[in-house]
Structure formats: structure tokens, C-alpha cells
Amino acid sequence: MTMQTNLRGRDLISLREWTREEIETVLDVAMDLKRQRALGLPHPYLRDKVLAMLFFYSSTRTRASFEAGMAQLGGHAQFIESRTTQIAHGDTAREIGEILGRYNDGIAIRHVEWGVGNQYIREVAQASRVPVLNMQCDLYHPHQVLADLLTIREKLGDPRGRTLTVSWAYAASYQKPISVPQDLVLLATRFGMHVRLVHPPEFQLMDDVLAEAAENARRSGGAFELMDDFDAGMRDSDVVYAKSWGPLLVAKDDAEGAAISARYTDWITDERRMALAGPDAIYMHPLPADRNIEVADAVIDGPHSVVYDEAENRLHVQKAVMALTMA
Amino acid sequence: MTMQTNLRGRDLISLREWTREEIETVLDVAMDLKRQRALGLPHPYLRDKVLAMLFFYSSTRTRASFEAGMAQLGGHAQFIESRTTQIAHGDTAREIGEILGRYNDGIAIRHVEWGVGNQYIREVAQASRVPVLNMQCDLYHPHQVLADLLTIREKLGDPRGRTLTVSWAYAASYQKPISVPQDLVLLATRFGMHVRLVHPPEFQLMDDVLAEAAENARRSGGAFELMDDFDAGMRDSDVVYAKSWGPLLVAKDDAEGAAISARYTDWITDERRMALAGPDAIYMHPLPADRNIEVADAVIDGPHSVVYDEAENRLHVQKAVMALTMA
Amino acid sequence: MTMQTNLRGRDLISLREWTREEIETVLDVAMDLKRQRALGLPHPYLRDKVLAMLFFYSSTRTRASFEAGMAQLGGHAQFIESRTTQIAHGDTAREIGEILGRYNDGIAIRHVEWGVGNQYIREVAQASRVPVLNMQCDLYHPHQVLADLLTIREKLGDPRGRTLTVSWAYAASYQKPISVPQDLVLLATRFGMHVRLVHPPEFQLMDDVLAEAAENARRSGGAFELMDDFDAGMRDSDVVYAKSWGPLLVAKDDAEGAAISARYTDWITDERRMALAGPDAIYMHPLPADRNIEVADAVIDGPHSVVYDEAENRLHVQKAVMALTMA
Known part of the structure; x- marks a missing residue:
């Protein structure tokens, strides 16, 4: 049994940057949350917090599970498809990180394009004041x-x-x-x-x-x-x-x-x-x-x-x- | 006056499967909810619960009313358009039922294609552990x-x-x-x-x-x-x-x-x-x-x-x- | 220092229709909300209320900020793109105002088409029982x-x-x-x-x-x-x-x-x-x-x-x- 209490504010872009004890902590909390859901216990740990989910490629499970998860935690996840944004009109990765990071309490990104995805997520994270979560890139799929x-x-x-x-x-x-x-x-x-x-x-x-x-x-x-x-x-x-x-x-x-x-x-x-x-x-x-x-x-x-x-x-x-x- | 208290966990795919007393119960609760909304009373009966709404065909009223309704009840409704999912990449009805049923507390489906819609909804319901609600199929439009x-x-x-x-x-x-x-x-x-x-x-x-x-x-x-x-x-x-x-x-x-x-x-x-x-x-x-x-x-x-x-x-x-x- | 307390139920289509004191009130409340967010204080002033956001043209900042804002206030914002609705199948501005106004507690609209947008927003507002907010039209961009x-x-x-x-x-x-x-x-x-x-x-x-x-x-x-x-x-x-x-x-x-x-x-x-x-x-x-x-x-x-x-x-x-x- 081990638990790390320093994960607040952290990005999860690659598990290579998380220690084994930090990963153990996630698994332990996951089992606790699973038990609470089985019992129907409220667990609003993120009441009124907001996650921006930015998708460059569609996904059933990923979107549905992140969005449902935020709602069960008392928060909200915005489903943003890149085609509906003005990213094509000039929003840079830095602008996305700066601005979505100010509106939201976290940013999750799926961008699987080979040679591009991971780099993009890291650029957004660089500019963001809130945690950036990798919902799958060209290199990693940590969740x-x-x-x-x-x-x-x-x-x-x-x-x-x-x-x-x-x-x-x-x-x-x-x-x-x-x-x-x-x-x-x-x-x-x-x-x-x-x-x-x-x-x-x-x-x-x-x-x-x-x-x-x-x-x-x-x-x-x-x-x-x-x-x-x-x-x-x-x-x-x-x-x-x-x-x-x-x-x-x-x-x-x-x-x-x-x-x-x-x-x-x-x-x-x-x-x-x-x-x-x-x-x-x-x-x-x-x-x-x-x-x-x-x-x-x-x-x-x-x-x-x-x-x-x-x-x-x-x-x-x-x-x-x-x-x-x-x- | 009549009321049935056994509706928890039930699908509503066709009213042919609901008794008249069960329907009376719905109408009675609907009037109570209408009164509470008119008075501005909170009624968060589904706090932090999540409904997946799966649309195979667009709709203003249906989507807006289900999504607003879940929010007023304290929960959240995910608006999922079939074109944004990987259903085209191989998700079967059983997979949708199994997986969305585990992430959510209910699944609502609109699928009006003649000869297909009702069958699809029933296959999802077969695999789902949570209630499946028919938002209109080729045969019925219960709500x-x-x-x-x-x-x-x-x-x-x-x-x-x-x-x-x-x-x-x-x-x-x-x-x-x-x-x-x-x-x-x-x-x-x-x-x-x-x-x-x-x-x-x-x-x-x-x-x-x-x-x-x-x-x-x-x-x-x-x-x-x-x-x-x-x-x-x-x-x-x-x-x-x-x-x-x-x-x-x-x-x-x-x-x-x-x-x-x-x-x-x-x-x-x-x-x-x-x-x-x-x-x-x-x-x-x-x-x-x-x-x-x-x-x-x-x-x-x-x-x-x-x-x-x-x-x-x-x-x-x-x-x-x-x-x-x-x- | 000035404050007006009569803004409940008001449309914001053009600031030309808001007095300087009303605008001062908005700025004062905005600074108070900014401070609360900086401190991580809950401020669920719109718990379980719902805003319909109707977009005739895409936008990153506008959508993300309105949707995140409603969630932080304890409510929910529906992201409705006009192309996903049946507006093309015959929904008039009056029908949108009447119906979305009954399902929601506010309606926000972005419609920048020259010679059309402002007029459309005003027609919706005419039919709506809830506040209508202008998320940018051909003439104004009040927020x-x-x-x-x-x-x-x-x-x-x-x-x-x-x-x-x-x-x-x-x-x-x-x-x-x-x-x-x-x-x-x-x-x-x-x-x-x-x-x-x-x-x-x-x-x-x-x-x-x-x-x-x-x-x-x-x-x-x-x-x-x-x-x-x-x-x-x-x-x-x-x-x-x-x-x-x-x-x-x-x-x-x-x-x-x-x-x-x-x-x-x-x-x-x-x-x-x-x-x-x-x-x-x-x-x-x-x-x-x-x-x-x-x-x-x-x-x-x-x-x-x-x-x-x-x-x-x-x-x-x-x-x-x-x-x-x-x-």
C-alpha cells in the first residue's frame, strides 16, 4: 500500500512522467470510486469544476467516459470538436492552452495524428495553468x-x-x-x-x-x-x-x-x-x-x-x- | 388516483409494455414537476446521474428537452450524434448497450430508420444494465x-x-x-x-x-x-x-x-x-x-x-x- | 459605486438598451465572481438552471466561456449548432423562442449574418419568456x-x-x-x-x-x-x-x-x-x-x-x- 498526495495540478501526458507510487495511488482511488458507484454513493469531488475535452478525432468510449465521469464527480466536461472551433481560423496551441486554461479547471486532448499529436498536447500544456490530460496521442494512451x-x-x-x-x-x-x-x-x-x-x-x-x-x-x-x-x-x-x-x-x-x-x-x-x-x-x-x-x-x-x-x-x-x- | 412504485430500472421503448396505472403515475409526477418548475423549487432527483442521448437523426425539441430536463433534475445528459462516434468503425448494438450502460445511468436513443430503429433500441436494451428510453423509433414515439x-x-x-x-x-x-x-x-x-x-x-x-x-x-x-x-x-x-x-x-x-x-x-x-x-x-x-x-x-x-x-x-x-x- | 437590482429577466441584445448604472453593476459582479474563482469559492448562483446556446456560426472562446461559466454557476449550457437542429425543417424564430424559452432559463444566440442576425435574435426574444443574450450578431457583440x-x-x-x-x-x-x-x-x-x-x-x-x-x-x-x-x-x-x-x-x-x-x-x-x-x-x-x-x-x-x-x-x-x- 502506497499513496502519493502531490498530484494536484499535474499533467498526465505520459505515464513515463509519473512514478510507480503515483500510479498506485490512481489505481487505489479508482477502486474506491468504483465501489462508491456500485453503492450509489455521491462523490462530488469536483463540484462545479469544468473540463474542456478537445477532440481532433472522434471516439465513443473516450468522450462518453470522460464526460460521464466529470458529471458523476459533480462537474462538467465540454465536448469540443476541433472542426467546430476557430482553430482553423488561427487559434494556436498556446492560445488554446492560455484561454481554455483560464475558462476551465482542466483540459483533455485527443490528437492521434502521427508526428503531431503529442507535440501539440505538450504545447498546450506549456501554456495552460490547469492540468492537461492526454486522451490519446500518436505516442501514448495513458488512461x-x-x-x-x-x-x-x-x-x-x-x-x-x-x-x-x-x-x-x-x-x-x-x-x-x-x-x-x-x-x-x-x-x-x-x-x-x-x-x-x-x-x-x-x-x-x-x-x-x-x-x-x-x-x-x-x-x-x-x-x-x-x-x-x-x-x-x-x-x-x-x-x-x-x-x-x-x-x-x-x-x-x-x-x-x-x-x-x-x-x-x-x-x-x-x-x-x-x-x-x-x-x-x-x-x-x-x-x-x-x-x-x-x-x-x-x-x-x-x-x-x-x-x-x-x-x-x-x-x-x-x-x-x-x-x-x-x- | 393511482400510483405505481415499481418503475425504477425500467425501459420505456413502447408504452405497450407499460400498464395504464404506470402511465398514470408518469402523468401525475409530470404535473408535480411542472408545478415545481413554475414555482422555481429545486427538484434534483437525479443529482450527478448521467443520461447518454444517442441520436441517429437530429432533433431540436427532443434533444433540448431531454438535456434541459436532466440538468433541472441535477444530472447531465450527453448529446452523442452517431456520426461523431466510432459506431461506423465497428461498435455493435451490444457494445453500445454494455459500455454506455456502464458509464451512464440511462441511455436514450432516437433512431427512426424504417425497419431498423426499434430493433436497434431493443438490442441495446438487451445488453444494457440501465434503463433505455425511446426518443422516437420507426414504430413508436412514447414521450x-x-x-x-x-x-x-x-x-x-x-x-x-x-x-x-x-x-x-x-x-x-x-x-x-x-x-x-x-x-x-x-x-x-x-x-x-x-x-x-x-x-x-x-x-x-x-x-x-x-x-x-x-x-x-x-x-x-x-x-x-x-x-x-x-x-x-x-x-x-x-x-x-x-x-x-x-x-x-x-x-x-x-x-x-x-x-x-x-x-x-x-x-x-x-x-x-x-x-x-x-x-x-x-x-x-x-x-x-x-x-x-x-x-x-x-x-x-x-x-x-x-x-x-x-x-x-x-x-x-x-x-x-x-x-x-x-x- | 452604483448598483442596479432590476436586471432579473432582462435581455442583453444591445448595450444601447442598458443604462450606464446597469453596466456598472455587471462589471462589479464580474469582479466579485473573478475574485471568488481565484479563491476557489463555490458560487452556484444558477444551480440546475439551463441556458440554451444557439450557434449559427462556430466559435471557440464564446462557446467555451459561456458553457464553462454556466457550469461554474452550478447550471448547464446546451451547445446547439443550428445545423444539428430541425431549423432547416421549418422551425421559425417564434417557435425557437417559445419552445427553447419553456425548456430553458435563458437563450444565448450567435448569428452574425449581415442584415439577418440581430433581427433573428430580436424575433426569438419577442417570443421567449426567458432572457435572451446576444453572443454576437451582425451589429453588436455586447459581452x-x-x-x-x-x-x-x-x-x-x-x-x-x-x-x-x-x-x-x-x-x-x-x-x-x-x-x-x-x-x-x-x-x-x-x-x-x-x-x-x-x-x-x-x-x-x-x-x-x-x-x-x-x-x-x-x-x-x-x-x-x-x-x-x-x-x-x-x-x-x-x-x-x-x-x-x-x-x-x-x-x-x-x-x-x-x-x-x-x-x-x-x-x-x-x-x-x-x-x-x-x-x-x-x-x-x-x-x-x-x-x-x-x-x-x-x-x-x-x-x-x-x-x-x-x-x-x-x-x-x-x-x-x-x-x-x-x-
Whole structure:
């Protein structure tokens, strides 16, 4: 048990900037908030506070969970789509940070454009007097992986020594960001998990992320292994987390990315592959999934799947982060 | 006087699934909430509760009244347009129900697509742990007709034995759903009204709705009559409710629907027709109306019109339904 | 010190209809609300009240500040974009006023279309039972200039006898409304400022506005001067307020407006021009600015600029107006 009380006013742009004890504090508060919601207890820790949510790309879960979370905490979240603003008429990142920071008590941003998103969020944060929360950028998705870690702890108990397979999977829809696998290997290695990162060669993550994940594993007593064989990566795993992302480090554009992805259409999490993992293995996915392309219905709707509990935990961890940083 | 106390957690997808006593309870609570609003009394029955409003088709009154109602009850309503979500990227109805049901305390849906809307709402409700409210589907519009019934009771007192003319009218704008006339004949016949359903032959409603309306009338001591002469339908009526809908049961597509509708451009509620009804007759319309096509300005803005009180009552009945089901 | 207590229920469409004492009351309440926010004190003067915000044209600051302000006051603001409503399907201004006025406790409207906006807002107000607030129309922008006046008083103290330069500047983006310069010269002349209105000949304001500004100056002991030389207008000024607007009184359409504007691309507020004003002069702009076209980065980001404090004051004056009119 550990708790840090210094999170008021802090940005959450990358968990790399939060200590393990600070992360433990978020998970602890998240469980407390989850219990209070189950009991119907009021918990208006942010009464009449306001969060500006700035979306450069649409999202069901992210918007719905942040907005509902603020309302449950007694506050309000503004849903601002970049297309409805005058950002196109000349609002700079500094102006957004200065001005939204004066009107609101926090700013949350989703901006997944490759090479742009994280930089933009940092520029807004630089100019903002209030906490800036990353609702997913090109590099990180901290609230998603906090929810993932909470779910793993609820299902498996202490994650130390348990095997987590973070695998690429094929999807036809579009070239998705690498933020989820990057943040997931970074976080799970800090908590002592044996992390396998599995993907075809073109789907590599950033070098500094890989190096830090390896170093995390060394310090925590976990492990970090790179693999390129989906079946081998599944074998005897405790947690299967297989989702698609684009070959963003090698492809010049979306068309080339799609062409590369199309070489690996057999990278689907189906029942045969899921059976390679342990009988008690859990299947996770941040959703939405390309059904029967990325994952078979029988898996995502089957007994190993915990995707709805995982999605629910978005709400609880986000409320914890907001309550701790914006109070 | 009657009151049912078992509405917590209930869906309102069709009033066919609510008893007459449950409907009486809604109307009673609606009048109490209306009185409290008139007096400026706080009534935060849903403090910090959250309703997700999912719109597959835009609406002024519906969105504004549900969102304002939740705020007045101390809660919050999220305005979610389907185009801003990842529903197009693979969110199924089950995922929407599971996930929005975990983030929120209720889900309201407007989905009027013929042959699709009601089915979608039922699939979401199947997966949701919280009440699902129908903000209009292809078949029903329960909150509209609750407001209509409340308005009739406010203007006429006990509706038993009073004549209600539910008539088709011509409109040029688009092929509108049949949900209002269907729900109206179903509801009014339960309350002992003498209901005339008046339309050109192509604008029939669904067989099972007609059968149930007839059975309702038999049980309640009311009447249910099918007519195809607009003038005859108006004669000595107490309540004139004339609006357009598409010939959805016979037309293959919108173009054919428009062509059929165009045969009946003289089906307008004008002063001559309104005069055929009783001198104390009231004119109702759920709005928006095609002015001087569907109804003459002199009627909708005239002394018989109660359309603004009717629109206002949307707020009060919806607050009653939300407070009773989501508390 | 003066205070008027009769603002409950009042519209704010143009400050021409508000007395100087009423405006003083708004500024006083705004400063009180600003202090409470700085101290983190709750101030839920509009608990569970609802404002409908109707936008016919997008805006970052206006929407964000009104919505955040209502939330901080304990209420809720609905963000309604005209394109998502059925206004296109037949909702008249009267229907909007009648219906939104029944669902909400206030209606705020932004409608800047030349020759249309103010008229529309007045028609809604005519039909509404609740206060109607002008979030910018073709003629006026009252909440902006209230924030401007508050900023001037914070930076300079009593504005009496101080020189305010309201100048046109070139911008490439689009033909902007004349509402800000019109409202600014009207308001500043009431408070005894020496107002210079500076623009190329085609960018004149409306005759009755000019006449009233001159009369205001005469009564208040201020001054009102028309100039067409940007440099001369800057000389020894205390407050430089230079922004673009369209030649709306003379141009037939946007193309002609752009062609006229393009004759004056050298009308930029740069460091040389800013140096012509006093060493303690402040630079103001309602934002967003066309950077390095309308104003040089070195000026808007420089030591004379107060644009972020000015933007922040939007929040405080709007909260004051809402609390006073909607309570």
C-alpha cells in the first residue's frame, strides 16, 4: 500500500512522467470510486469544476467516459470538436492552452495524428495553468493502459511474473496509432510482468520505448521479449492483448501502410490461437475491434474475454486521475 | 388516483409494455414537476446521474428537452450524434448497450430508420444494465404521446368519450415516420377516447397496431374508427391532431413515397377544415410543421392551437419518466 | 459605486438598451465572481438552471466561456449548432423562442449574418419568456466589449480621458462582422474615453452608431474622432484595439469585400506602429487574429499585449450577466 498526495495540478501526458507510487495511488482511488458507484454513493469531488475535452478525432468510449465521469464527480466536461472551433481560423496551441486554461479547471486532448499529436498536447500544456490530460496521442494512451492494468489486477491479482502478450493483429479499417502497444509495454514492465511484444517485422515500435521497456523489466524483475510469431507469442500466456496498429515507422503513407498490413491478414485472434494460451487466460482489447478480422466473435464474446470490464474501468481510472489532478 | 412504485430500472421503448396505472403515475409526477418548475423549487432527483442521448437523426425539441430536463433534475445528459462516434468503425448494438450502460445511468436513443430503429433500441436494451428510453423509433414515439395525453387532460379534463382525430396531412419535406400516429391511437384508445384514424388509403399503419387499438377501445369503452375523408374526420371533433407521415408500408423508397404523397396535396389543416370541428376543439401538432402545406398559419398560430403547451409538456413528462426509471 | 437590482429577466441584445448604472453593476459582479474563482469559492448562483446556446456560426472562446461559466454557476449550457437542429425543417424564430424559452432559463444566440442576425435574435426574444443574450450578431457583440471595458479598467484604472484607438486592420481570412468596433465605440464613449475610430474610407460603420457615439462622448466629457491614417491614429494612444472587419456597408458580396480589403494589406499592427503609441499603451484584440497579417507576433506576444487577460474576462462578465438576468 502506497499513496502519493502531490498530484494536484499535474499533467498526465505520459505515464513515463509519473512514478510507480503515483500510479498506485490512481489505481487505489479508482477502486474506491468504483465501489462508491456500485453503492450509489455521491462523490462530488469536483463540484462545479469544468473540463474542456478537445477532440481532433472522434471516439465513443473516450468522450462518453470522460464526460460521464466529470458529471458523476459533480462537474462538467465540454465536448469540443476541433472542426467546430476557430482553430482553423488561427487559434494556436498556446492560445488554446492560455484561454481554455483560464475558462476551465482542466483540459483533455485527443490528437492521434502521427508526428503531431503529442507535440501539440505538450504545447498546450506549456501554456495552460490547469492540468492537461492526454486522451490519446500518436505516442501514448495513458488512461487506456491504466484501465488495462486495473483490469489485470482485478482478474489476476498481483501481475508480477504473469505473462502478457501484446500482439499485433490485422484490421482492414484504417492505420491505427501505436499508442496503445507502446504505453502497454512501458507500463506492464514496470509492474513486473513478463511482456511479449509480438508483431510482423514492419510493425515495430519506437526504439526509445523498447529500450525503456527493457530497462523497466530489468528493474522490476519482469521480462520483455520481442517476437514475430503470433502462435508462439500466445503459448501459455496469462493475458492476450492483440490489436491492430499501423506500420507507422516504416510506411510513407496510409496506402503503403494498408499494403503492408494486407500481407498479414491471417493475424487474427481466433479460438485456435486463444487455446494456445492458458485455460484461465484473459482476452483484452480496447475496442472497437474489427470483428472476425482482428478477432473472432467466438473469442471477443467468449469466456476468456474481459473487454467490457476493461472498457468500464476507463471510467473509474479517469475519474481517479481527474479527481486527483483537478481537485 | 393511482400510483405505481415499481418503475425504477425500467425501459420505456413502447408504452405497450407499460400498464395504464404506470402511465398514470408518469402523468401525475409530470404535473408535480411542472408545478415545481413554475414555482422555481429545486427538484434534483437525479443529482450527478448521467443520461447518454444517442441520436441517429437530429432533433431540436427532443434533444433540448431531454438535456434541459436532466440538468433541472441535477444530472447531465450527453448529446452523442452517431456520426461523431466510432459506431461506423465497428461498435455493435451490444457494445453500445454494455459500455454506455456502464458509464451512464440511462441511455436514450432516437433512431427512426424504417425497419431498423426499434430493433436497434431493443438490442441495446438487451445488453444494457440501465434503463433505455425511446426518443422516437420507426414504430413508436412514447414521450411525444405522453406529452400529448397530458396536454389533452390539461385542456379537456377526463378524455373519456372525447373525440380525437388523428389525421394524415400533406407535407413536402420528407417521408416522416409513422411512430406518432401509431403510438397516439394506441394510447388514446386506452384512455376511453373516441379515436378516428383518418388517411388516404396508402398511408395505413401496421396491422397489429390497428388490432390493438381496436381492442383497447373495446376494453376502455372508447371507440376506434378508420376513415379516409379528411372533412368527415374533422366533424365535431374535440381534438384535431393532423400531421404528415410517409406511406411506409407500401412505398419501396422515398421517391415513390413522395410521389404517392403528392396525390394528396389538398390534405391541409386550414381554417375551413378546423371550423368543421367543435368551436372548442383544440389543434395539436408535434412540430415542426410544414407551414401552409401541412397546416395553415391561421390554424397553428390561431386560437385553437395548443402546440406550444404541447411542446412544453415534452419536458415535464420526460423528466417524470427519467426520475421514475433512473432514480 | 452604483448598483442596479432590476436586471432579473432582462435581455442583453444591445448595450444601447442598458443604462450606464446597469453596466456598472455587471462589471462589479464580474469582479466579485473573478475574485471568488481565484479563491476557489463555490458560487452556484444558477444551480440546475439551463441556458440554451444557439450557434449559427462556430466559435471557440464564446462557446467555451459561456458553457464553462454556466457550469461554474452550478447550471448547464446546451451547445446547439443550428445545423444539428430541425431549423432547416421549418422551425421559425417564434417557435425557437417559445419552445427553447419553456425548456430553458435563458437563450444565448450567435448569428452574425449581415442584415439577418440581430433581427433573428430580436424575433426569438419577442417570443421567449426567458432572457435572451446576444453572443454576437451582425451589429453588436455586447459581452466582448463588456470584457474589453473591464480589462481597460483593470489595466488603466478610470478610463475617463484615456485615449482608445479602435482601428481597422487587414486580414486575409474572411469578411468579419462590424459588431466589435460598433459596440466598442458606443461603449467607450459612454465612459468618457477619447475614442479614435480609424479605418480606410470603405470600412465605415453605421451612421446611427457614429451619431450615438458622438452624442455619448458629448454627454460623458469624452471625445469621438474619425480618422483614416493608421499611424496618426496610434500616436500617444493608451489603448490600441486594431482588428479586421469587412467593408459591409459598401461591398455587394464577399468577393468584392475581399478585393477592397486587399488594397490595404499594409494595415498591420507591427512594432513600429505600436511604438507610436505611449510606452505604457496596451494592445487588445478579441482573437483569433490573423498572425503576421493583422498583427505581428512581436506585438500580440509582446509586453504591451493583454489579449489573454482580455479573453479571460469574457468568462467573468458573462457569468455576471447570466447570474443577474437568469437568477
